[in-house]
Amino acid sequence: MRTPQAAALTALALLAAACGGTEGGGAPAGGGTFTYALPADPGVLDPSMGVLNVTNTTLSLAYDTLVSATADGKIVPGLAEKWTVEPDKVTFTLRKGATCSDGAPVMPSDVAASLNDITDPDTKSPIYGVLVPTGMKADADDAAGTVTLSTPKPFSFILETGRSFYVVCGKGAKDHSLLARATYGSGPYKLTEAVPGDHYTFKVRREYTWGPSGGTAKDAPETVVVKIVPNEQTAANLLVAGTINGATIYGPDRARLEATPGMGKKVIPSGNGQFFYHQGDDRPGHDPAVRKALTQAIDLKELAGIASSGTGRPATGLVLDPRPCPGDTITGHVPAFDAAAAAAALDAAGWRAGADGIRVKDGKRLTLRYLYATTRGSGVQAAAEYLAAAWRKAGVEVKLNGVIDTKLSESLNTTQDWDVVWLPIGVTLPSQLVGFMSGPAAPKGANFAHMANDRYESLVAKATEVPAAEGCAQWREAESALFENADLVPVVENTVLLASKGATYEQVAGLFLPTTIRLTQ
Numbered sequence: 059m060r061t062p063q064a065a066a067l068t069a070l071a072l073l074a075a076a077c078g079g080t081e082g083g084g085a086p087a088g089g090g091t092f093t094y095a096l097p098a099d100p101g102v103l104d105p106s107m108g109v110l111n112v113t114n115t116t117l118s119l120a121y122d123t124l125v126s127a128t129a130d131g132k133i134v135p136g137l138a139e140k141w142t143v144e145p146d147k148v149t150f151t152l153r154k155g156a157t158c159s160d161g162a163p164v165m166p167s168d169v170a171a172s173l174n175d176i177t178d179p180d181t182k183s184p185i186y187g188v189l190v191p192t193g194m195k196a197d198a199d200d201a202a203g204t205v206t207l208s209t210p211k212p213f214s215f216i217l218e219t220g221r222s223f224y225v226v227c228g229k230g231a232k233d234h235s236l237l238a239r240a241t242y243g244s245g246p247y248k249l250t251e252a253v254p255g256d257h258y259t260f261k262v263r264r265e266y267t268w269g270p271s272g273g274t275a276k277d278a279p280e281t282v283v284v285k286i287v288p289n290e291q292t293a294a295n296l297l298v299a300g301t302i303n304g305a306t307i308y309g310p311d312r313a314r315l316e317a318t319p320g321m322g323k324k325v326i327p328s329g330n331g332q333f334f335y336h337q338g339d340d341r342p343g344h345d346p347a348v349r350k351a352l353t354q355a356i357d358l359k360e361l362a363g364i365a366s367s368g369t370g371r372p373a374t375g376l377v378l379d380p381r382p383c384p385g386d387t388i389t390g391h392v393p394a395f396d397a398a399a400a401a402a403a404l405d406a407a408g409w410r411a412g413a414d415g416i417r418v419k420d421g422k423r424l425t426l427r428y429l430y431a432t433t434r435g436s437g438v439q440a441a442a443e444y445l446a447a448a449w450r451k452a453g454v455e456v457k458l459n460g461v462i463d464t465k466l467s468e469s470l471n472t473t474q475d476w477d478v479v480w481l482p483i484g485v486t487l488p489s490q491l492v493g494f495m496s497g498p499a500a501p502k503g504a505n506f507a508h509m510a511n512d513r514y515e516s517l518v519a520k521a522t523e524v525p526a527a528e529g530c531a532q533w534r535e536a537e538s539a540l541f542e543n544a545d546l547v548p549v550v551e552n553t554v555l556l557a558s559k560g561a562t563y564e565q566v567a568g569l570f571l572p573t574t575i576r577l578t579q
Contacts, residue, residue, distance in 0.1 A: 089279065089280045090279050090280060091279060091280065091282070091577075092281070092282050092303050092304070092563070092575050092577060093282075093285055093303050093304070094282065094283070094302065094304040094305065095285050095286075095287040095293040095296065095297075095302050096112050096115065096287065097112065097287065097290065097433050098110070098286065098288060098463050098464075099112070099254055099286050100112045100116040100117075101113055101464065102237075102238050103116065103117060103237055103238060103239060103240070103241060103249070104234055104237040104238060105117055105121055105223070105224035105226055105237070106175050106176045106181055106183045106234070107181075107184065108185065108224070109184040109185060109467075111568050112463070114568065114569060115568055115570065116258060116284050117224055117243075118245075118570040119245060119282055119284075119570055120159065120247050121224035121225065121226070121243035121244070122137045122156070122164075122225055122243060122244045122268075123136045123137065123220060123221045123223065123225065124136050124138040124141075124150050124220035124225070125150075125220040126221055126270035126271075126566075127218075127486070128271070129566070130380050131380035131381075134270050134271055135153070136221070136270050137150075137153060137169070137225060137244065137268070139151055139152070139153040141217065141220070143216065145212035145213075145216075145525070146209050146211060146213065146216070147209070147216065148206070148207050148217050148219075150205050150206075150207075152164065152165075152166055152169070152204070153268055155268065156268045157244065158228035158230075158242060158243065159228065159241060159242060159244070159245075159263060160228040160229055160230075162227060162229070164225065164227045164244045165227070166198035166199060166202075166203060166204055167200050167205075167231075168226065168228075168231045169196065169205040170197060170198035171196075171231050172196075172223060172224065172226045173190065173194065173195070175226075175234070176190050177193075177194060177195065184504065185223065186493075187492070187493035187497065187503065187504055188490055188493040188494065189223060189490055190219060190222060190223055191209055191213050191219065192497075193209055193211075194207055194208065194213075194219065195207075195208055196208075207219060207220070211523060212522075212523045213523075214521060214522055214523070214524060214529050215382070215489050218382075218486075218487055225243065225244060226242055226243065227242055227243065227244055228242045229242055230243075239252040239254075240252070244268070245263075245266070246262060246269065246273075246274075246275040246278060246572045246573055247260035247262055247263065247275075247282055247572055248261055255286055257283055257285045258283070258284040259282075259284075260281065260282040260283075262275050262278050262279065262280050262282075263275055269571075269572075269573040273571070273574070274573060275572075275573060277576065278572065278576070279561075279575055279577050282572070282575065285302060287305070288433060290305075290308065290435060293311075294307060294315055297315060297321070297558075297559050298314075298315070298321075298559075300559050303558055303561035304556070304557065304559075304563055306328075306554050306555070306556055306557075306565075307554060308434060308437070308554050309367055309435035309437060310436060312325075312369060312555040312557075315555060316555065321558070321559055322556075322559065322561070323556065325553050325554070325556075326554060326556060327371075327378065327379060327551055327552070327553055328484060328552045328553060328554040328568075329378060329482045329483060329551075329552060330373045330482055330483065330548050330551055331366060331373075331437075331441070331480070331549045331552050332480070332482065332483070332546055332547055332548045333445075333478055333479060333480045333546065334479050334481055334506075334507045334545070334547075335478055335544065335545070335546075336474070336476055336477050336479070336508060337508040337509055337510070337545070338474070338499075338508045342409075342424055342425075342426065342477060343478070345407055346543055347406070348403075348407050348409070349544035350393045350403065351399075351400045351401075351403035351404045351407065352400070352449065352454070352544075353393040353544045353547050354393045354394065354400035355395075355400035355401075355449060355451070355452040356449075357395045357448070358547070359395075360444070361445065361549050362549050362550035363550075364437060364440050364441050364444050365438060365440070365441035365552075366437055366550045366552055367435070367436065367440075369552075369553050370551055370553060371550070372389075372550070372551065373548040373549065373550055373551040374386040374388055374389070374551070375388060375534075375537060376483065376488070376548070377485055377486065377487065377488050377491075378485065378567060382487060382488070382526050383529075383530035383534055385530075385534050387534050387535075387541070388538070388541060388548050391541040392541045392542075392547065392548065393544060397451070397452070400452055401452060404424075404453065415453055416453055416454070416455045417453040417454065423455055424453065424454050424455065425457065425477070426449060426456050426457070426477040426478050427457045427459055427476050428442055428445065428458050428476070429466065429469055429470070429479040430442050430458075430459075430460055430480040431460070431461065431462065431466050431480070432461060432462060433463055434480075434482070439460065441480065442458050442460065442480065443458070445478075459475075466481075470500065470506045471506055472501060474501075482552065484567065484568070486567055488521075488533040489518075489522065491537075494507075495514060495540060496511065496515050496518070507545070509540075509545050511539060511545055513536075513543075514536045514540055514543075514545075517532045517533075517535050517539065518532075518533075518536050520532050521533045521536065560577060560578055561575065561576060561577050562574070562575075562576050562578060563575045
């Protein structure tokens with residue numbers, strides 16, 4: 059049995075790159091070691107608690123999902139070779155011959171246990187209600203080789219849920235205490251050494267032949283090392299020197315790497331740069347008029363260039379491409395920049411300038427504690443300083459609080475010590491946003507910003523119960539309702555550089571396709 063843990067409910071988990079791969083010269087070389095730089099330690103490696111992107115990037119080397127997706131969004135077999143879909147359930151037939159890293163066969167009961175562990179209230183899994191819909195359960199038939207995922211009522215993306223959770227198998231399925239610093243998955247790599255804060259070493263499983271689209275481990279590197287490199291400039295230097303083989307680069311070092319001969323590179327979208335207002339009863343952001351005024355005080359176009367270091371592009375939605383519901387949900391739905399209107403709105407809301415220029419209401423100063431992750435590059439730091447300066451002009455006292463990812467999670471969900479947070483979210487389905495944007499507020503749920511948008515919730519309720527294509531208009535309208543209410547403010551669609559040297563690899567939504575990793579001569 060697992061010891062209950064406090065859920066680390068942070069949307070940072072879902073910060074992810076869209077599909078992309080590196081391109082490099084040279085013929086594939088067998089054996090050897092592929093080393094990848096990760097900006098932060100992945101922490102506990104239990105897949106049911108995998109909320110941080112750095113955790114899931116690491117786990118993707120060792121674990122499989124029931125189904126996978128191609129670059130154009132098509133669902134393809136994973137551990138499941140076929141499936142039948144009904145409005146409120148999907149039955150997967152598992153392929154034969156897949157084995158766990160400890161040699162045990164992968165059974166439907168392993169899949170069911172993995173899903174039901176996530177949904178168990180004692181687990182307090184942060185991906186329940188986000189990647190796995192509320193109320194879902196799994197039933198296995200080991201004799202028939204099938205597992206059925208079902209929901210209490212129709213759910214539009216029920217098939218796609220099969221790509222949203224990792225299957226734990228073998229001994230790990232029976233004792234989750236083994237998962238903190240070890241892996242028990244059916245993926246092509248097995249963790250053999252964990253040195254927190256420094257590196258994680260994986261060894262290949264040559265017997266792996268059941269990857270998506272026929273992927274095997276036949277030509278994969280013998281060893282993969284995930285090296286913790288918090289400083290992006292250091293990671294770039296290690297790439298140039300050939301000390302590491304891959305890294306995802308967000309900041310200004312991109313230009314240097316793109317100009318480096320022999321460097322494999324591909325620029326891909328990586329989710330939005332955006333900020334949220336805390337809407338708790340005692341917060342300035344509880345008042346929608348204040349949220350809209352604070353948004354009007356910002357030149358979002360200028361902020362976009364600063365936050366992305368000039369490498370971003372206009373954001374058009376919250377879901378990563380390829381979107382199941384294409385369309386622009388942002389344009390025309392975000393309060394436009396108007397400093398005079400912002401000032402007038404704050405006056406009307408009762409926040410009047412004091413002797414020192416800071417606005418006051420009922421004896422309380424208009425103070426915003428602005429929270430952001432220092433691991434997201436220099437652009438995010440510069441964006442924080444820009445926002446602070448703009449809001450100070452509007453009569454707001456701003457206190458900047460830059461922290462590492464794990465402290466950000468703690469502040470969001472435990473101490474709740476923030477008023478505005480810069481928090482990129484990258485999801486592949488609109489349903490994955492619902493737990494963050496509605497429902498129980500943190501620390502009881504994933505709704506870290508204490509949102510309560512009735513229109514959003516009503517539209518989502520209608521969209522969820524019809525097949526995905528039929529509900530797309532309502533999913534799009536629901537997203538726009540968030541922006542109109544200034545619940546969150548989309549600023550820019552970020553891009554990242556997938557860089558490599560002496561190797562090639564592919565990632566989808568920030569996760570490795572590990573059978574694509576190749577060393578090159």
